Amino acid sequence: MKRSDFVAIAALAAVFAVFPLVVPTALVNIGVYALIYALTAIGLTLLMGLAGQVSLGHAAFFAIGAYTQAILVTRYGVPLPAAAIAAVGLAMLAALLIGLPLLRLRGHFLALATLGLGIVLAVSVNEMEFTGATTGIFGIPKPEFGGRLYDSPEEYFWLMAPIVLVGLLLARGIVESRIGRALSAVNDSEVAAESLGVDTFRLRLQVFVLSAGYAGLGGVFYAHWLGVVSPSAAHFSMSVEFLLISVLGGLGTVWGALTGAFAVEFLDEAMREFIPVLVPGAAGEVQLVGFGIVLVLIVVLLPGGLHQATRRLFARRRPAAVPVSSGDGEPEPRRAARPERGSPLLEVRGLTKRFGGVVAVDDVSLDVRAGEIVALIGPNGAGKTTCFNMISGVLEPTSGEVTVNGVRTDGRKPHVFARAGATRTFQNLQVFRSSTVLGNVKVGRHLRSRAGLLRGALTLPARAEERMITAAAVRCLDAVGLAEHAGQMAVDLPFGLQRRMEIARALALEPDLLLLDEPMAGLSGAERRELAALLRRLREDGMAIVLVEHDVAAVLSLADRVAVLDDGKLIAFGPPDEVRQDPAVIAAYLGEDADVRD
Amino acid sequence: MADLLQFVVAGLAQGGAYALIAIGFVSIFAVSGVINLAQGEFAALAGLCAISAAGAGLPLLPALLVAVAVVAAVAIAIERLAIRPVRRMTTLTSIILTLGVSTALKAVMLLIWGPQGHTLRAFPGSDLTVAGVSIRAQELWILAACALVGGAVWWFYERTLHGKALRACSEQPVAARLIGISLTKASLVSFGIAGVTGAVAGVVTSPIYSSSWEIGLTLGLKGFVAATLGGLLSVRGAILGGILLGVLENLVAGYVATGLRDAVAFVVLIAILLARPGGLVKHTEARV
CATH class of the missing domain: 3.40.50.300 (P-loop containing nucleotide triphosphate hydrolases)
Structure with a gap:
């Protein structure tokens, strides 16, 4: 994770601390919803931006989290944190069961299966007595910790803000980690990434399950804030809203989930006020028109979302990452000795x-x-x-x-x-387009490093390993005479050098x-x-x-x-x-x- | 036994509707690799248009034609306004994009026709009973429409030079362009066809299943499952998949529980994808 991330988090923390003090309560209330939805959308952004998969039924995981929390707390008197763990766990389990068979397949099947799951879940909670049928489950208490009751929008906002920030930090850590690097490589060239040892299916499944966890946690907060969970939590329009948030914010970045959530929530509120004026007697669902049109407009006009727009506005090229010299850093772990010559x-x-x-x-x-x-x-x-x-x-x-x-x-x-x-190179080059020369070669170290999703998310435990990966990658670039190009975008290299980079990438696997x-x-x-x-x-x-x-x-x-x-x-x-x-x-x-x- | 036959007959008719939707999916996907989630909305829109046209005093046949024409025009407009402007279209992008389109269409229908379901008046013909099984005339109309439209689309894509040329676009876009097939035109035609098949599904089913702004979602999902059953690239497969799904659903609803009807498609989808990711219909293996 970069220094700029910590700066951003600190700045956000300051904004969040002040926000409830300076804006009217009605707006803080919208802010609470924005935080709840942002939490959910972080996972979806990871899923779409990193794993290249889309879930059209994310409301299902959100609802699983909300219903589980509501049932455990109101019927069985389970303490809130314990219930929340169970709620998130159940959402993740559901994702595991869906993802296990479906993520082995290409592209669109997960999208349709999650859409199906969403429909089935919405129908079931509406029918089942256990979930309170159409009325849902009510009487969920506002959370209380250490004698402090989080019952006003201001209090609830302050309760959620640190959790959303931690959620963002973890997601950001994953994007920058070994896992994030591998998945980004998969999006550029699945076959090349796999030839370097990346197990696409496994990583995608992990991200999908994690994204469901985020949604489940969003659902938990939703349940406590609303005090009631009804089938509308599982409604398809919720899935559309989550999707819109992620797409509007920008899929390439987890920050997008937060910007997107605030933008959509305020837009939603504005439309709620505005549409009845425009179309007398219009039903609440009419804001779907707005959502639909906004979604189409973004994909057509602004594929990178708000994130891309601000980037363009500030039009500052990312400074090329300065490669670490191969001299520094600890010795990498030597792999087992090579097989004997002639064997x-x-x-x-x-x-x-x-x-x-x-x-x-x-x-x-x-x-x-x-x-x-x-x-x-x-x-x-x-x-x-x-x-x-x-x-x-x-x-x-x-x-x-x-x-x-x-x-x-x-x-x-x-x-x-x-x-x-064993590994290979390709006749028609398979360059990882979205990363630098060094980044390409670092993917080659995938099997020679171990940090998983958790260590990556926490950033610090993986630091030493990251340094070794970089040092080893620089050595491989040295071997093919490309060290001076390390910080360049791989696609900008001339053809001959790209070929050499692919060889360096393969050598990085040893x-x-x-x-x-x-x-x-x-x-x-x-x-x-x-x-x-x-x-x-x-x-x-x-x-x-x-x-x-x-x-x-x-x-x-x-x-x-x-x-x-x-x-x-x-x-x-x-x-x-x-x-x-x-x-x-x-x-x-x-x-x-x-x-x-x- | 009579029960079984009755369920099968009802399932065949419903399956015919799924098949028509599925053909729309295949029509577009085979040409441009786009998954059009607004496919179900085409049916809903056509049903509602036909109802309004008939309500305005038009005889049945012109009302149907108007509805189909409107929807085909909408489909073409969607291709022009939403699909074509996107520079790097991937299947994933197309899903998000068409979800937006479908959401907007749904809401427009809600605005115009309101939340209640409407029913188109039944097509001419009297219901009959064969061996204790009652068959509604409308069910025969659905099957006839499925056979006619499905056959025509199949014939176009598999037997005519034009149709084959369109399908080539998805497999070899560059080669297709080199020999003078216009991708943009191909995509437009495929959306037109999808609009027509979706619309036909919508108007023939409206008298029995009724039309409302929100039927498109489940209808679309089931059409997609049917298309997936057939391997997503084959018109014949889509028809078979649709019929199979319809019958299966009715058997489950009849023998197990009515509420489970909508879960069937989802379970079938997963089962099929696990057992035969390539669909039920055998394809010749493609070269990597």
Whole structure:
């Protein structure tokens, strides 16, 4: 977390302390609602901005929190804090049960499932006697702590403000943490992040569950403030309001949840006053028109929300993060020793892929040992990249086995492959667009660091580790000669440097096995020589490298063994000299003759 | 036995309505990857328009045509005003955006028609009883509309060059543009089609299920579940999914508890996504 965050929090705390003193009670009352909704929206902002998922039924978690609190307090006399823990826990449990099956799937399914959950919950609380049916549950007392009764808007505002601030701080910590970095990388390129060991599903699930926790806590405060919880707490329009708050505030930032909440609440109030004047006899739901239109306008005109607007107003470029020099910082934890030179690292058995009737890769078997460079070559469309995708877990093979360091990885996700000690680069670069060069490489340290959601949220316990991550990332940049570009946005680098950055990112994982998909493509002659020298150094250190390459001449001089694919079949596998003489290889390359000779 | 048949018949009709909504989802998603949450509102709006047109003294058929035309125009206007201006449209953005559209539409309907439900007068024809199972004429109309409209959309997307070209937009946007398919036009056409199918669903169901400003949400969700059952890209799948969901719902409502009806879609959605994320209809595997 940056210093500016602490400044912002301190400033906010001051504003919150003064707010109830200087504005009329009616406005403080709106402020209380804004805080309740802000708390809920923080989670939603994390979910949408960080995990790239949307919940259309967040009111469900809000209502679960509110109802649980109301029932526990009024019927069973449970003390408020204990009830609140149960209420938040139950909201999180509900999210876990929904997210567990659905977050494995792409994009929109969670949105629709949460929408469904919202509807089902709204119907159920309306029907069930247990939840008081249409009348709901009333008689929830105002909270009282240490003899102080929080019953006026001013008091309640002061009760909530510190909690909202802590909620913001924790969320902010998560955004800046190892988990936040990994999820942001997933939003930029899921496949690249997973190849660096990021378990997308797991992290998304954690954020979703956390976001439900925030909503549940919002519901708890809502119950105590209103004194009654009715089915309207679960109503769909609440979900829309939460969504509007997050989108209006700006999805990229947790601060947006707070600005959005105040903006929407005051807007809501204004419309409540204004619409009946405009349309006599209009029902209260008419403010939905306003919400709907505002939502559309923001997405169309201001996709970054209010946050983006203020940014633009102050039009100050973020100062590039100054990289820490690699000298400072504690020594990083060394990972277990590399496998012994010559020991088998990668075993591929009978790997086959069919697309409909087309056999793209046909029964390929090969093995790669520690400390050697293996090149995979073949004419266009021979199945090299498909082969790579299957080995690295990006694509599920139709049949066959892939074993890395003794772990079966075929048909599992790329992060399993990474966990087994292997990673890859991509033919079409997969740069994490929204972060710096250093930030890109830091994602590569994901598996070599451990701070989870909780440590990240608390910021301080993860500081030492963050320093080590940075130091290691700078070392990797050094290795490819990019240290001076560390603070630049990755997308601003020229193509050749982006390729090198991807290699540095892969090296940051300290893999035993490195797969490079056409690493030479688009590089100048000098850059190619440098890259070849780097690969030789890595081989000396005992790393195994497999590369797909078009530049056959470069490959033959670099590789210890060459595998040749033609039409999906492995037609030769051996030392370069042997392969060069192989009649089948020469036949396969007829027409691409020049490539082999030069 | 008669009970079972009765539930199935009622479910078929309801499923026909879901199928029509589902086709609208598929029509748009297959072309632009947009999930249009306002799909259910198209049906609600069409029903209410038809009721007003009929109430103004128009005979049934012209009233229906007016309603369908209005909704198609609204759908096209939405595409123009809300969808097209967005520069980086992702499925996620589209969900938020169309949620806004749907919310606004709902509220407009509430303003114009008020909170009560209205019913369109029944289509001509008399109800019949076959083997102890009573079949309402309106139910036959729903199924006929589903078959006719569904068939037409299927034929357009799967059998005509135009339709296939539109679908190519989602899979290969750049290639589609290179060979001269206009993405913006494709998106417009897909919204028009979705407007028509949604509207037809709205007008044929109005006499039995009634129309009000708020029916769009559940109707839309169920249409989406039906479309998901069919894999979200297949018109045939959407029709099958709709029918299946309708029958299942009625069986649960009939044999278990009426109140659980709305939960069925949600449970089915999760079950299907777990068992067969690609939908019930088999697709040829796409290349990554």
